Every structure is written in C-alpha cells, then in structure tokens.
Amino acid sequence: MAPEYVLCRERYLKDMRLRIRFSKHGPVRYIGHLDIQRYFQRLNRRSGLKVVYSEGFSPHQRMSFAMPLSVGCESDAEYFDLEVSEAASSGAVINAMNSHQAEGILVTGCVLLPDNAQNAMASVRAADYTVSFRTGYEPGFDMEAVVAAFNASDSYIILKENKKAAKKKRSFRGSDTEPPAFKELDLKKYVYGLCTKEDNTVFMRVSAGSADNIKPELVIKALYEKAGK
C-alpha cells in the first residue's frame, strides 16, 4: 500500500508539482504518445483537477511526460509530471482520475515532488521490459542458453542508428560532411539485467532516458544474432 501524501495549497502556498504513474493495458496500447498526452489533458479536465496552465495566447496544461512508450507496448508504469494549484491528497487525485478513465488506463500512483526535483523525462535512467512471443513467432532456439551466453560475454558490439545524424543527413543532403548514420555501441554496458522466465518470456532491464535509450528490439535482435538466426 503506497503511503497517502497529504497535499494542500495552504501548506505549500504555491503550485504543486505531482508525479503521476499510470498503467496501460489492452487495446489502448495502440494509442500513440501524442494522443496519450491529449487523452490526459482531457482526463484532467473531466476529473476536475485544478491544473496550472501556461501563460500566453494559447495556454496549455503544465504537464510533462517521461519517455514515450512505443505504439503496441503495454506498460505497468508510465510517468508524467503535472502542476496543480490545489489537491486534497494523492489518493483524491488518483480516485478522481480513475473514475473517468478509458478501459485499460489506470493511475497507480501520485506523489508530490520536491522543488528541486528533475522533470520526469530527466529522471528516467532505466526501463524494465518483458518480451513475450506471439504464437507462431516463438524463437526456434534455446533462448535460455543464448541469454546465459550473452550474460557471460564481456562485450557485445552492435551498430545503432544515430537518429540525430540521420535527421541531419536528410536536411543537408549531398553535403560532404555527413555524419555517420550508425554508431558502434557496446550493448553489454547498457543492459543491466537479462533473464528468461518460466512462461517463455524474456525480461530485461536496460538503459533508458534522453541519453543512451535502448529499445528492447535491439536486445532481442542481438540475441537472435547470437543464436545465428
């Protein structure tokens, strides 16, 4: 049971920054990141939260999301920060939001952030993924052994697409100083944990965030390569 935080404007006398955690399961996993943001803007209004808006001609809710989740992925814990001018308690915020949710989306946590807290995006260091295989697409090799071999190796060099470079390449087409579109990377350094489970899924904890973000596809691809597939 998460501790109940008491949140009140009187105590802080200024806007509060909340970090909200939510889960996303079922068909809603096909809702993209931008649409999830729009979804929560509407949800906040439906829930009657006292959200702080930005100044200017087109004021928007002061809300900032952590990492975008790929379309198609389910999640137990996604995060965003939300500024509110008042809120009775974390439980009240959670209840208000969850009574107006679409099926499959649930707020599972809400904490008040200290003033010096980094924003949600900057706070992300790692992400846990569970990869399951669809019927008919199971790996045709001993995954457990390959994972063990990967874990035992000292390094695993892969070529990762350099997105910034790829973007630059598009805008400066034909220039002589094109940055390389791929960079070498030791995947080993960014995989903090990797194991197989009894239900034939693969669990991994990988580096995540604005720098050195490792997508689970990269690891799976590496495992397939290692297995010679």
Add this chain to the structure above:
Amino acid sequence: MRKTALSDEILLSVEHPERYIGGEINSVQKNKEDIAVRFAMCFPDVYEIGMSHLGIQILYEMFNKRTDVWCERVYSPWLDLDRIMREKHIPLFALESQDPVRCFDFLGITLQYEMCYTNVLQILDLSDIPLKASERDPDAPLGECPIVIGGGPCAYNPEPVAPFFDMFYIGEGERRYDELLELYISVKKQGGTRLDFLEGAAHIEGIYIPSFYKPVYNDDGTYAGREKLDRYAPDRVVKAVCTGLDDAPYPLKPVVPFIKVTQDRVVLEIQRGCIRGCRFCQAGMIYRPVREKSLDTLKGYAKAMVEATGDDEISLSSLSSSDYSKIAELVKWLVETYKDKFINISLPSLRIDHVFLEMMETVQDSKKGSLTFAPEAGSQRMRDVINKGITEEDIMQGSAICFTAGYSKVKLYFMLGLPGETDEDVTAIAHLANGVAMNYFDTVPKEERKGIRVQVTSSTSFFVPKPFTPFQWSAMDTPDEFLRKAHLVNETMENEPNHKSLKYQYHESDLSKLEGVFARGDRRVAEVILTAYGKGCMYDSWTESFDSVKWDEAFRECGLDAGFYTLRERPLDESFPWDFIDIGVTKDFLEKEYLRSKEALITPNCRDKCSGCGAARFGTGICTVPGKVSEGYEA
C-alpha cells in the same frame, strides 16, 4: 479486457490503429445477451471524418438510451486496412463489440455527401452483405442479414443508390426511429421475414422502401414515374420532422476519440433549419422550418458536455448562427462561464457585423486570425439571383469593421457556374476581392499598418444544382467551362491594382461533374457506381484516390451520359425521381423561386415575411410564431 477484431500484427502495420480499436471515452458497452436489436451505425468515410459528425452522435445517444438496443459505430477502413481485410478475408466489424457487422440487425449508413457512394459499397462488401438489396433473401427470417438503411441529406434523392439499400429514412432521425425499432422487435418475435418487416415499415412516416417501386422512363431518357410492386407501397413519403427540439435526444456524453478528429470539440446545435432561403442551398430547404433551441437547454448542454468530454473548445453549430435570436446572449454566457476555465468558444457561420465583432472581442483575447465572408457571388445581380441577401455595402462595412479591429486577413468564398452567370459576373469576383483589399487601405491609416500587407484570399467552388432547391431545374457548367471561368477569375485578379494582396484558390472540376450526376441522378446511375467500384473506385472525395478515368469508363460501359444529368436545363414540367418525397416545401414554391431567380428578384427571409413555402404544414418552429405565417399559407 476487450478483444480487438484485428491482430497485433495488422494493427501495428496500419496507419492510425486507434481508428479500429474502439473503447473511447463515453463509447457504450452492453451485454449482447440482453439486447433485442443490434444496430451498426456507419459513416462511410475514414474515422476522423465520421467521428466529427453530430447526427450519428445524436442517434447513438438515442438508441443506446434504450435498454433493448445496442448501437455501435462503423467507419470505412482506410485504404491500407481495406487491402489487408480483402486479402485475409477479415469481415468488417463494429468498434464497440468488435463483432462482424454481418451479425447485426441493422446497418445504418448516413449519406452526408454524394462522393461517399462507392464507400457505401465498400462497407457492404467488407461486411459480406450482398451489394444489391434484391440479392438479400426477402423470405429469410429477420436477423439473418442486417437491414441496410440509409439516411442523411443525400437520402432526399435516394435513387442513385436505391438498389443498395433495403430502406431509407427520409428526415430527422429523432422522430421515427423508436417506431421502426419497435416494429422490428415485434416482427422478429413473431418469426416474421425480411419482407414482413419491410412491408410494415412502409407505413411509417419517412420510410421509403425502394424495392417496392420500379422507375419508368420516357423515350428521351427522362424520368416518367414509377410502378408500384408491393401492395403496401405508399404514393408519397413525408419527411420526418422533429417538433420539440428542446426535448429531443442530444449527445450529452459524446464519444471522445483518442486521435485528433476534424471536429475535436463540444458541438452545440443551436437551431435547425435556416430562415434565409438561398436558392442554391439544399439544407436551407430540407431542414425547414427553422427551429431554435432555448437558451436554458443550450446552457445545460454545454455544462454537461464539457464535463463529460473534457474538451477545451465549444463550437456553435447551425446553418446561420447569426439568425439565432439569442446569439449575443448565448455567446456572452459562454464566455463568462468558461473564460477562466481555459475553454475556447468558436463561432462559425456568423454574419460579420458590429454585433459579431463585439462577440469576437470577448471570445478571443488579441489573437487576430482571419475572418471569412461568404458572398457566394461576385456581382450584386448574381447575389440577387441566388437570393443571398447580402450587398456589396454589407461586405465593405463588415470588412472595414474587421480591419479597424486589427484583422488583416480576410477569406472570401464564392461559387462559379451559378445559373445565368455571365463573364461580367465572373470577373466581378476579382473586382470584389480587390475592393475589399482597397477597403483596407482606405480604413487603416498607413502608420497603423505596421508593415503588414492585407491579404484577401478568395476561393471558388463549382456550383452543383441539388434536388429540392429552386435550382433543381438548372443546367450545370461543363468541367471545361468551370476551368475557363476559374482561369478568368485568376487572370482578372492578376490585373487588379491590389493584385499583390490577392490570393485565389479553386477546386477540381471532375469531382463536381460526378457530384452533379449523383445529386440529380436516377436509379440507372447505380449501375455506374457499381461498375466504378468494381474497377477499384473508392474514397472519391479524397483527391489521392479519385480516378476520373475509371469513372469515365464506367459511364461508357453502362451506356449512360453524365451530361444528360448535369448539362440540361430541365423543362418545368419534367418529373424528377425525387418528386415522391414531401419535404413540406412544395414544388410550386421551388418553381416560383426558380422563376424569380431568372429575374434576379429577392425573396424575403422567413423572419421578415412568410413566402408560403409549405413548411408550415409541420406546425413547428418559426411557422408557429403568431402572425408569422401569411394568411392563406397555412397548410
């Protein structure tokens, strides 16, 4: 957790998978075991367009209020998914239950514009419903194959798509659908057949069963009338009119899409119908008489809908919002209620005058976008011909007010190819645009212009005569003539003194030709639609998928001449395939208006003076205001 009809693999491979998963806020889930009637309500275009349509949301609310009916939504799968569904034989499904449409009791398809007709066939085809109603077994028990029912403005001339539908609902859905659903339930309970139900439905006001009639044609190809094929077929079909709009169903909990759709806001329908009587406008005739909703009703709607959706914008909807008698009061209330809640108010279809500017000032802080005027025609003579009821002075005054208020962008909407249009009328469009630009220099002193150049953007669409308008007898221009006129506007514009401030856009002409055929076509046109669909035509209103060559082939193969439907000025005594529908407004009135248009005579609007159009027979709206309906005009 709900299951999706489409596999992960497919959902990940198509554009915007959110279109197909359902589960949106306020979408309705029911237990199908408790349901007597399953209704699939379809807008035959892509999700983002279909989800923006108010009419479906109204019926969705109305149907789902009943415990014995479950209404679900269906939209056209986009071309990418369409291909996959055909390849893998995946049946079309409704969003809520993700169940195949084929197992529903009804498939309702709204016909909002003619260019969706091939998409109607796409929907039927993907649903695995025989494309022609005649191929659906009349002796089969109800529930075996959905009853395909059409509605919406294009149903006022249903003939070009008549063979594809079991029935049409002519008029406003709020009025008669309960009756139709009750009938279905009772016929089904008694073990009746499809034909039993159709024959029963023929007695319900507003219901038209096309298979009960066979059209007959004269030797010259014109429509002669029809033979009745069923003992219960009525002579005429009277449109269903909703008389108590304040008490009518309204979607207070509209479905909120996950993706951004075209109409992404709370929509308040403030009135239905229009007092104006513009002679080109079908909506202005078929929705008569004008009926307003009360302020209290609208306030209640706004509160409930904002709460239920979390939308950040409220938009007013009507054919001509300025004519709503309490518009200023409503806007004031909306602004006061929502200004501190970060909810915008948008005001389309407003006449631009001082009252409007005052409202705009309260609505928008200081962001000055562009304002739109719809003079519809360039010359005063032409505006009188179409009974637009707006003068050059109105436009100049309106634009002067805008410029003084700080706006520097104006959009002007025109039509090209209006009946009796001369080259002088065409070039007048450019002159008017130039006049508006000049007006800027006259009203805004040089020191206040801040280096901003005034921008007047004119756009023209090609006029398509529609049934149930005074121009239903008129000839339409050929695509070449349309383009010549568009080029003439462009050329004239380039030679105007203020040409640097003028911009001009026009639409394609091939699409208009087709629209013209469908709008006033007869049942023979259905074969062309079927043929074109067979050639792969679909999403014809989308430039990227419209293929005029295939359409030309289809006309040729069916031995039909598009020009027969569009290019003839029809004689006054010609029978029309849509004459059997009674919209209240009489053919006599339309004819009178047509003749007045030829003399450029203006007809006053309903509020100034009743012209006896015939809509008073419905005994509602403006026709019931004491002293409003002229003597002798009552039904």
